[in-house]
Amino acid sequence: MSRKPLAAIVSAGLSKFGNLEGLYSREIFAEAAKEAFEKCPRLDPKKDIKALYVGMMSESYEHQAHIAPMMLDWVGLLPIPAVRTENACASSGVALRTGILAIMSGMYDIVMVGGAEKMSHLTTTGVTEILAQASDFPFEQWHGISFPGIFALMANAHMHKYKTTQEQMAMVAVKNHKHGALNPKAHFQKEITIEDVMSSRPVAWPLKLYDCCPRSDGASCLILTKPDIARKFTDAPVYITGSAQAHDTLSLFGRRDFASMTAVKLAAQQAYKMAGIKPKHIDLAEVHDCFTIAEIIAYEDLGFCKPGEGGKLVEIGVTSLDGKLPVNTSGGLKAKGHPVGATGTAQAYEIFLQLTGDAGRRQVDGAEIGLAHNVGGSASTATVHIFTRAD
Amino acid sequence: MGVKCRKCRAILVPPRNVCPHCYSSGFDWIQLSGRGKLLTYTIIHAPPAQFQAMAPYAVGIVKLEEGVQLPGMIKSARLEDIKIGMDLVVDFETATPKVWPQWPRYYFKQP
Numbered sequence: 001m002s003r004k005p006l007a008a009i010v011s012a013g014l015s016k017f018g019n020l021e022g023l024y025s026r027e028i029f030a031e032a033a034k035e036a037f038e039k040c041p042r043l044d045p046k047k048d049i050k051a052l053y054v055g056m057m058s059e060s061y062e063h064q065a066h067i068a069p070m071m072l073d074w075v076g077l078l079p080i081p082a083v084r085t086e087n088a089c090a091s092s093g094v095a096l097r098t099g100i101l102a103i104m105s106g107m108y109d110i111v112m113v114g115g116a117e118k119m120s121h122l123t124t125t126g127v128t129e130i131l132a133q134a135s136d137f138p139f140e141q142w143h144g145i146s147f148p149g150i151f152a153l154m155a156n157a158h159m160h161k162y163k164t165t166q167e168q169m170a171m172v173a174v175k176n177h178k179h180g181a182l183n184p185k186a187h188f189q190k191e192i193t194i195e196d197v198m199s200s201r202p203v204a205w206p207l208k209l210y211d212c213c214p215r216s217d218g219a220s221c222l223i224l225t226k227p228d229i230a231r232k233f234t235d236a237p238v239y240i241t242g243s244a245q246a247h248d249t250l251s252l253f254g255r256r257d258f259a260s261m262t263a264v265k266l267a268a269q270q271a272y273k274m275a276g277i278k279p280k281h282i283d284l285a286e287v288h289d290c291f292t293i294a295e296i297i298a299y300e301d302l303g304f305c306k307p308g309e310g311g312k313l314v315e316i317g318v319t320s321l322d323g324k325l326p327v328n329t330s331g332g333l334k335a336k337g338h339p340v341g342a343t344g345t346a347q348a349y350e351i352f353l354q355l356t357g358d359a360g361r362r363q364v365d366g367a368e369i370g371l372a373h374n375v376g377g378s379a380s381t382a383t384v385h386i387f388t389r390a391d
Numbered sequence: 392m393g394v395k396c397r398k399c400r401a402i403l404v405p406p407r408n409v410c411p412h413c414y415s416s417g418f419d420w421i422q423l424s425g426r427g428k429l430l431t432y433t434i435i436h437a438p439p440a441q442f443q444a445m446a447p448y449a450v451g452i453v454k455l456e457e458g459v460q461l462p463g464m465i466k467s468a469r470l471e472d473i474k475i476g477m478d479l480v481v482d483f484e485t486a487t488p489k490v491w492p493q494w495p496r497y498y499f500k501q502p
Contacts, residue, residue, distance in 0.1 A: 124437070125439070125440050128437070129439055132439055138405070139405070139461075139462055140462060141439070142496070143450055143462055143463050143464055143496075144435060144439060144441070144442035144445070144448065144464060145433075145435070145450045146437065146438055146439055146442075148437065149433050149435050149450055152433030152434075152435075153432065153433050153450075154431075155433075156431045156432060156433055157430070157431040157475075160431065160475050201436070202434070202436040202437075202447075203436055203437045204434065204435050204436060205433055205434040205436070206433075207433075251462070252452070252462070253460050253461060253462040254459075254460055255460075258430070258452070
């Protein structure tokens with residue numbers, strides 16, 4: 001490896017994503033934690049884990065703030081220090097980065113990072129209301145723009161600037177459902193067709209229902225260690241070689257280019273530099289397809305193709321499971337689901353599975369370097385992490 | 392209306408108390424023309440609760456003559472007539488809400 005890694009992942013856990021009726025977020029998180037602990041018998045969670053960083057987007061779903069000690073209690077890790085991070089949909093991407101910083105500081109050798117969200121018990125209107133809080137209250141929420149509306153404004157700008165088509169956007173959803181059908185934990189495990197997407201009901205033109213990810217319940221977590229002690233706990237660690245975070249305005253309206261997400265470009269540049277690699281070295285990626293257009297724009301902002309060519313990239317199959325650069329083998333946010341706070345570390349979970357050869361029917365053979373792209377709001381927060389398989 | 396920073400001349404819409412460019416708090420009010428061109432738009436079919444009765448409606452981002460950009464609902468234009476690049480002007484609702492922000496709600500219409 002050319003650069004010293006920042007941290008190592010020695011284990012990971014993911015709950016089922018979907019409508020988990022009757023379960024609270026704390027219980028769902030405990031499920032994810034249990035998997036991570038069981039997969040790592042050499043780890044003694046109570047003795048070894050020194051801190052917890054957990055992301056959750058909103059207190060409003062369960063009327064519950066102060067989740068740090070709550071999660072500690074439910075995963076049996078009291079009284080270690082814990083912090084809840086909130087960056088809308090990038091909450092656990094930021095939890096991951098914060099855990100990495102904690103390890104790099106030398107303060108802790110082993111930490112747990114993760115995220116959770118419980119959303120399915122509310123109506124669509126109720127969830128829409130809370131999700132809209134990821135946008136600017138006086139200037140976006142107040143005008144009735146709605147969160148899908150924000151991405152629709154970006155989609156229309158991208159279509160106008162680059163002639164991207166609704167069919168190309170639909171291909172993202174079709175691809176991710178195809179992958180999700182191979183993922184037993186995905187919210188949706190059913191394939192769909194372009195016709196299904198094109199005929200789904202309009203949400204915010206040009207985005208239709210099937211251009212939008214579902215509201216899901218779920219949780220995810222990772223166990224991070226200092227790189228040089230990882231092999232005490234697992235024979236197959238995954239090293240984190242790049243970790244970056246950048247921001248843009250909370251609201252969309254003041255930006256110069258609605259067809260690109262500046263914060264993503266900045267975070268990606270920093271992450272590639274830290275890892276000492278270029279976009280062409282990435283073998284697979286989990287990107288933030290909250291809406292189909294977001295994945296197309298992500299290809300461009302992450303340097304997988306030139307600006308404006310994102311639509312073509314998915315159309316010719318480059319980012320399919322059997323393509324040159326598989327994207328969202330988990331099913332992405334669209335099919336795997338998007339329990340908002342859980343998504344960032346869920347992406348890392350998928351990369352962890354892929355780089356340890358544990359992804360079953362959706363395994364990308366020989367994958368060595370993975371990338372996770374987690375975005376909050378209209379990429380007012382962006383985190384990019386790069387993962388490398390152990391030698 | 393917007394404000395212009397006395398120190399670095401930046402125009403800020405919405406008005407602020409601290410200039411994010413130079414951190415000065417000295418501002419002059421300026422009258423904007425309210426005229427602009429549509430940069431992008433969408434048609435909302437699944438609105439938040441308070442806007443249910445109005446759906447479907449168009450919202451967009453307009454670049455005003457002075458260079459600042461603003462979002463808002465596009466009214467009194469047929470949805471099918473809305474095009475990127477079209478000319479729009481700002482207008483205001485008559486009532487001012489009691490809750491924050493206590494600005495009269497503005498929207499865009501054809502000139």
